[in-house]
Amino acid sequence: MAEPILEIKNLSATVAGKEIIKNLNLTINADEVHALMGPNGAGKSTLSYVLTGKPDYEVTGGEIRFCGKDLLAMKTDERASAGLFLSMQYPVAIPGVATNNFLKHAVNAKRKYEGLPELDAAEFLKLLRTEAKNLNIGADMLKREINVGFSGGEKKRMEILQMSLLKPSLAILDEADSGLDIDALKLVADGVNKLHNETNALLIITHHLDLLNHIEPDIVHIYADGHIIKSGDKNLAIELEKSGYKTFVDAE
Amino acid sequence: MSLTEQNITLWGDDIPWLAGLREKGLNAFNKAGLPTAKTEAWKYSFKAVGQTENLQIDTAPHECDGHCHHLHDLPFKAYQIHVCDGKLHGEHFDLPQGVSLKPLVEAIYDGDAKAYLNKSFEAEKFPFAALNTAYLEHGFMLVIERGTVVDEPIFIRYHNEHTTNTFNNIRNLIVVESRAKAEIIEYFDGNGIGNINNIVNEIFLSTDSSLQHYKLQSESASTRHISFNSIQQKSGSSYKCFVAQKECTLARHESYIKLMQEGASAEVNGIYKLNSDGVSDITTNIRHLAPHTISNQLVKGVVDGHAKGVFQGQIHIAPDAEQTEGYQLHRALLLSDEGEVDCKPELEIFADDVKCSHGATCGDLDKEQLFYMQSRGININDARRILIEAYLQEVLNKIDNSAVAEWIKAQF
Ligand SMILES: Nc1ncnc2c1ncn2[C@@H]1O[C@H](COP(=O)(O)OP(=O)(O)OP(=O)(O)O)[C@@H](O)[C@H]1O
Numbered sequence: 001m002a003e004p005i006l007e008i009k010n011l012s013a014t015v016a017g018k019e020i021i022k023n024l025n026l027t028i029n030a031d032e033v034h035a036l037m038g039p040n041g042a043g044k045s046t047l048s049y050v051l052t053g054k055p056d057y058e059v060t061g062g063e064i065r066f067c068g069k070d071l072l073a074m075k076t077d078e079r080a081s082a083g084l085f086l087s088m089q090y091p092v093a094i095p096g097v098a099t100n101n102f103l104k105h106a107v108n109a110k111r112k113y114e115g116l117p118e119l120d121a122a123e124f125l126k127l128l129r130t131e132a133k134n135l136n137i138g139a140d141m142l143k144r145e146i147n148v149g150f151s152g153g154e155k156k157r158m159e160i161l162q163m164s165l166l167k168p169s170l171a172i173l174d175e176a177d178s179g180l181d182i183d184a185l186k187l188v189a190d191g192v193n194k195l196h197n198e199t200n201a202l203l204i205i206t207h208h209l210d211l212l213n214h215i216e217p218d219i220v221h222i223y224a225d226g227h228i229i230k231s232g233d234k235n236l237a238i239e240l241e242k243s244g245y246k247t248f249v250d251a252e
Numbered sequence: 253m254s255l256t257e258q259n260i261t262l263w264g265d266d267i268p269w270l271a272g273l274r275e276k277g278l279n280a281f282n283k284a285g286l287p288t289a290k291t292e293a294w295k296y297s298f299k300a301v302g303q304t305e306n307l308q309i310d311t312a313p314h315e316c317d318g319h320c321h322h323l324h325d326l327p328f329k330a331y332q333i334h335v336c337d338g339k340l341h342g343e344h345f346d347l348p349q350g351v352s353l354k355p356l357v358e359a360i361y362d363g364d365a366k367a368y369l370n371k372s373f374e375a376e377k378f379p380f381a382a383l384n385t386a387y388l389e390h391g392f393m394l395v396i397e398r399g400t401v402v403d404e405p406i407f408i409r410y411h412n413e414h415t416t417n418t419f420n421n422i423r424n425l426i427v428v429e430s431r432a433k434a435e436i437i438e439y440f441d442g443n444g445i446g447n448i449n450n451i452v453n454e455i456f457l458s459t460d461s462s463l464q465h466y467k468l469q470s471e472s473a474s475t476r477h478i479s480f481n482s483i484q485q486k487s488g489s490s491y492k493c494f495v496a497q498k499e500c501t502l503a504r505h506e507s508y509i510k511l512m513q514e515g516a517s518a519e520v521n522g523i524y525k526l527n528s529d530g531v532s533d534i535t536t537n538i539r540h541l542a543p544h545t546i547s548n549q550l551v552k553g554v555v556d557g558h559a560k561g562v563f564q565g566q567i568h569i570a571p572d573a574e575q576t577e578g579y580q581l582h583r584a585l586l587l588s589d590e591g592e593v594d595c596k597p598e599l600e601i602f603a604d605d606v607k608c609s610h611g612a613t614c615g616d617l618d619k620e621q622l623f624y625m626q627s628r629g630i631n632i633n634d635a636r637r638i639l640i641e642a643y644l645q646e647v648l649n650k651i652d653n654s655a656v657a658e659w660i661k662a663q664f
């Protein structure tokens with residue numbers, strides 16, 4: 001049996017005193033691609049923030065193990081260094097920080113954690129150029145301040161670039177497909193598929209079957225009101241596309 | 253001993269006009285006294301002046317034991333001048349054609365200084381500058397002659413290394429003649445203990461001249477650094493100042509700028525970064541006295557620990573100074589509960605057709621940005637450092653000379 005990468009047991013969490021995640025259970029093994037679909041406001045992004053340890057997201061019950069470690073005992077940066085990556089629904093702009101510098105900091109932080117020597121400017125640029133080219137990200141964009149004035153699609157490609165550079169064990173993609181044109185969707189999906197192998201796993205949060213046609217999920221979960229109400233194979237997503245959430249949520 | 257009872261003899265007390273000038277300075281100081289909470293221009297930082305009773309003016313001649321040597325690790329070429337423990341080092345300087353520098357006393361003796369000395373400000377308003385006049389002796393007169401474009405920065409290092417509880421008064425006259433162009437860099441450093449360094453620069457910019465004035469204040473923690481920069485500008489002249497203050501007991505940089513004729517423009521930009529319990533004070537008073545004059549100010553600071561950052565910015569626009577522009581922005585990051593940031597903008601506008609604005613912000617680092625960086629594996633300390641660097645970078649970008657900008661940045 002494949003190694004479990006993420007094990008969530010009876011998780012409950014609150015944001016601003018409001019309970020958003022309610023008794024959630026989810027196990028993701030290496031090699032697996034999970035899709036998480038659910039209505040707006042169901043708590044999907046909240047889950048991604050709880051997993052990455054965002055301040056103000058308070059876990060009130062349950063446990064989470066990541067690659068065998070107690071995830072909740074780790075700081076946000078430690079979780080990232082240990083191989084957890086979140087492609088954010090709303091990436092954050094940081095005026096004054098050049099994209100390539102930011103990426104270099106991120107890559108070297110991970111190398112430091114792994115006991116590897118930091119990359120110098122030339123080595124890093126070589127690595128960056130290849131990965132950026134795959135995502136059709138030009139040199140000008142890399143010189144700009146990170147996410148400042150980036151279009152919706154550019155921001156998403158930048159998230160995937162970071163994923164490609166950091167090579168996580170678990171990549172959570174929170175609406176990585178939103179705002180992408182047809183060609184960009186293909187580039188992003190190719191980037192994700194290129195990363196994916198039997199040692200890592202993907203959790204794909206999306207509203208659209210389209211992305212799942214490019215990145216084939218092993219398991220599809222329907223998520224509503226803070227927990228998973230139904231799981232199945234890709235056909236569940238196809239069904240969902242036709243019928244909408246109502247029938248599933250009502251059946252609960 | 254108090255600041256006014258030093259029982260010392262100064263060079264040139266037998267020159268009547270000079271003695272008269274010093275007396276005027278002393279009287280002006282006695283009238284104003286040391287700043288208190290009631291001294292408007294000092295109300296946020298007067299406390300940091302602290303103990304003055306134990307201070308003494310050092311009358312010994314300058315003896316150099318090698319510390320006056322040039323800085324070899326400067327990452328740019330420059331003409332270096334040294335003021336060691338409050339005294340100008342040497343009498344002859346390696347400067348290019350069209351640039352002359354003399355010890356102040358020599359400039360007084362030669363008759364060059366009289367037309368400029370104490371001519372740019374009103375002593376009663378500035379107690380420490382008045383005191384500087386009362387004791388004026390050390391310092392230099394720098395003249396950039398008509399039409400001279402100086403190819404490299406003139407780098408003045410004020411190095412206080414061997415002094416303790418000393419009251420250093422330095423008076424400089426900087427004259428930039430018409431169409432001349434220069435960059436000066438003032439660098440203050442050294443391990444002197446408990447000193448007050450009281451520096452007055454009187455700067456005169458002639459028609460269509462240009463001066464870039466960079467300053468890096470990096471003195472020992474116990475230093476009280478009080479610098480007063482009085483700038484008079486004629487038509488078409490441009491003064492651009494960048495001040496960078498690291499932490500010490502008190503670092504005050506005051507600019508008093510008079511845009512006297514049409515087309516004159518001034519810029520004062522600055523950064524400061526404090527972590528412990530020091531005070532940084534950047535005070536400006538920009539006086540638009542003629543039409544078509546422009547001023548710009550951007551100051552950003554970072555305050556942590558028990559430190560205090562002060563920005564006071566006055567923009568005065570005289571009745572006939574139409575079509576002038578005056579902009580000012582102070583922003584601070586306040587990273588601790590015990591720290592303090594005080595900002596006092598003052599606009600006095602007596603003309604109608606003007607564009608003026610001022611702004612101030614004070615806040616913590618952005619939580620979303622910190623989280624984003626941490627979610628990429630960057631630890632909290634590095635994330636904060638990167639964000640602070642980015643915050644200050646906006647002001648560093650105002651420096652035209654990129655080598656100088658890099659040098660200053662590397663100290664922060
Ligand atoms: N900081 C907050 N304060 C108050 N409520 C919050 C906060 N953050 C999230 N919520 C609420 O939690 C609920 C879940 O939000 P979340 O962003 O996780 O939904 P989602 O499933 O990702 O939705 P979408 O598909 O629209 O992205 C919403 O009702 C949202 O308003």
Ligand SMILES: [Mg+2]
Pocket residue numbers: 044045046089174
């Ligand atoms: Mg969401």
